[in-house]
Amino acid sequence: MAFRAPIDEQLFLLTTAGISGGGSDRDTVEAVLRGIAVLAETRWGPLSRIGDAVGAKLSGAGVIMPPGYREAYANYVEGGWGSIGVPVEFGGQGLSFSLSMAVLETLGGANMAFALCPLLTAGAIEALHHHGSPTQKAIYLPKLATGEWTGTMNLTEPQAGSDVGMLRTQATPRADGRWNIQGMKTFISFGDHDLSGNIAHLVLARTPGAPPGTRGISLFLVPKLLPDANGEPAGPNDIRVVSIEHKLGIHASPTCVMSFGDQDCCIGELVGEEFGGMRAMFTMMNNARLNVGLQGVQLAEAATQKAVEYAGERVQSARAGGSREPVAIIEHPDVRRMILRMKAQTQAIRALVYYASSLVDMKRAGDPTAASRLDLLTPLAKAHATEVGCEVTSLGIQVHGGMGYIEETGAAQLFRDARITTIYEGTNGIQAADLVYRKVPMEGGRVLSDLLAEMRQDTNTPALIQLVDECDRLAAQFNRADVDDRLAGSTPFLTMLSVAVCGWLLANQLRALDDGFNPALATVKRAAIRFYLEQIVPEALGLAAAASASAEVLYEVTAHELAL
Template identity: 60%
Template sequence: MNYVAPVNEQRFVLETVTGMGALGVESDLVDAVVAGAGQFAAGYFAPLNRIGDVVGAKWAAGRVVTPPGFREAYQAYVEGGWGSLDGPEEAGGQALPFALATVVLEDLGSANMAFALCPMLTVGAIEAIQTHGSDEQKRAYLPKLVSGEWTGTMNLTEPQAGSDVGALRTSATPASDGSWLINGSKIYITFGDHDLTENIVHLVLARTPDAPRGTKGISLFLVPKFRPDTDGNFTIANDVRCVSIEHKLGINASPTCTMAFGDGGDCRGWLIGPEMGGMRAMFTMMNNARLNVGLQGVQIGERATQAAIAYARDRVQGKPIIEHPDVRRMLMRMKALTQGARALIYAAAGDVDRAKAGDENARRRVEILTPLAKSWGTDVGCEVASLGIQVHGGMGFVEETGAAQHYRDIRIAPIYEGTNGIQAADLVGRKLALDGGSAIAELLVDIRADGANVPTLLALADAVERVVGWMQAHDSDDRLAGSAALLKMMAVATAASLLARQHDVAVARFAVGEGDPAFLNAKIATARFFFDHIVAEAISHESSACCGAAGLYALTDEELAA
């Protein structure tokens, strides 16, 4: 099935949830970007989704080759300026809001999630260099990264150092010319090598001589595939190579690389920020990436929902299966979850823009919304993709329909960029106490204001407040045991409040005949389904959130394995 960007939905959410008008962008420009991004994604990225899955990225003789058509589509992406939307003007970017770039990335990922991972990782590299790099580094690297002529990666994980980043062993030794000699290996590096661009800029975590153990001793280095010569031209092959790529459940067109640095003793890197300041710089990349990973749930949710509705309309079992109540239940759930996740992530993106402009309240809100968006957004993507297979019935289990690919592709998203369990731990470990608890309290005030006319949402807000109070009175293990349940409750409550805002606008416009009545009616019905079903379910998680840790350890390790 062909992908069609949900332009009306995206534009409506930008207006009612993101507050695009307050970000200083003319309405006509917003409309042009939203429409153009959808057309580009449908025309260039979507046709390659199937071939990317079947053919996949290939590794041979130390280099990666992308599937047929990918190089041409990526060149069109660069020429269209799609990667430069929210880039800094001094580096050739258009300095448009991150929220608008979020819409573009949604379309690219819905069209082809595996392919969209390439520009998504570049965004994190740009943010890290812009925030922590030297003026010289910004001049040398940002223009090419912002334009998309070069791509960027994050090199964090090692075989013994996954979530425990402090266990990494990659080393950096100072050289006489101001560079550092990098030695070590990294695994699971997305687009660590490819044939789309002439250079790849790796951001690599490493440990300098005499640095303390753990995360305090970590530094961040800029390690290009081709490094500059004495004239500043990037012509010297650096001692960095891809030694293999993974064979995965999904996202087959995205090469997941094992990278070797310094096998020949001459891999050069340059320090970004201060020595042993790597964790701070890393989180600049990670926080950006976590919102974009949450967005992947929306990407796949949208594509899977479109495919399931199209199939249900055509498939006849006595009558078109879209008329059967259980199929209709699944389709409405897919639609409601996807719209709820989109609202949550677009709201967070708007707060990122306001925080960059100096709004302290927005900065605090992003701190709260990031773990919700990453974790619940990706869980939504998995659930919606699974429902999509169910709607297709037996044909959903057959690769030709594409329904299985959606599930295979999205299943990684709850794992990378900090597992969803880590997001929940961050919520109860750090975010509940943010600003003495006032950040959470302010969120609940806003949820109740938006949901004043939604009884289930008010009940959920009360339940969240009770759980937060319970957790503040209990120890770390008890909080962690209920963390996933609380995160889901908070994410659903926040999404519901944003849908309530959209619902009220849609009702008002429908009443006076303003706007597309079919779209407004669908928005009203979908929001009400979310309130009646998704919100009602979330209330039931209160007891689980407050059970404590004792039940998790009622069995010994041996008994658990018996």
């Protein structure tokens, strides 16, 4: 089946349901959503299966993308789609971050692996916007905004993994004020490709005499092709793709092992201050974490559409209590349950990620509380949305039955593609640890308590009120607990808080449904929200025991005994 952009849902969220469209009028928002839908449905979507089957290939000339990808990316650049949320002074359109996220959702719903390329470029734009020099901004941001050049993040190294403080890549000063970069990075998405005229690598490295750990890390801008005095690509930099990974999914996204400066001089420029790499990195990472949460939405939407279509066409067995004639499986109660759960979960995580995105717009507009609430919700948006993406794509296979396990239906691809989202840009365990260790105690716990108070005030659903109260109780418990106990309960607590926030956002949507939503879809949306509040919210309450449990049972046996 062909992917269809969820324009009605996006338009409802951005113009009616209290999520900022960044000041754009409804006509502008709708025009953008319909425009990107055409590109996604006609150009990017049809390439998804080709990209999965063929994959990116490493050749002597670098990484070659699957057939059709270069042309489809050129369509993206020509349409100016990468510039939606970029400030006007850097060649962008100056529209909202929320609207740019909706654009990326549509592209990723059609072809998630392909959409990783603009996702990473958005992170590079954000880092340079906040930390780059005027010259760096003038040369790189206009070309990154259009997509004429793309960007990457080079953080991970073979020996370091998520422990960034262990990285070994070196940066040595040159006489001309630039730096020689030498080292190796792994798991670099779109580290090389043939889509754009240049690639701006943002690379974490250590300078001579740097302090150990994360305190000694700096960020460098290392282009694939060194720009000349006019900012145009000139000679090649000493950057080499050692290999590309053979992965479970996202085959059209080249995941590269990158070598810098192993043959000649690899030249980079310092971004921001020396030893300011972690601050700049988190500018990139926080942007990327929202975008990865959005990938959960993309895949859940695509899986739900595919499951609904298949269930409506597949005729098998008579419905119990009905006539003896076989019916489409969508008439069977358990299939209905799965599909309604898929719709409810997809709408819930879309609401969560879009709400977090609106906080970016509010922060940029000077709202004094938006920054701290965004900090609180970012680990929820990344972790919960990707966990739900895995659940919904798995349910999509189940709805298809045996055919879901067969690659030709495409249901399996969505499940395979989804699995990485819980791992990269900080595993979901890291997100949960960040939530309980750093975010819950923020400002003496006031950021979370203010959110919970607002949720209580808006809520008249008993199970949701109970879930909010349990989250409040657990937060107080975490603030008294030792580190191991906090971390032991962190993942179930993240799920509970995420479901509470999603339930609150969905309940608020009910009040706006009669104003501006497609009447033909309103009945389905009401049913999905009711399902969420009556079934998924009570499920989350059942996690309270796990969230409250101490770490003691986890260490009753030794690591050696666990291996028996």
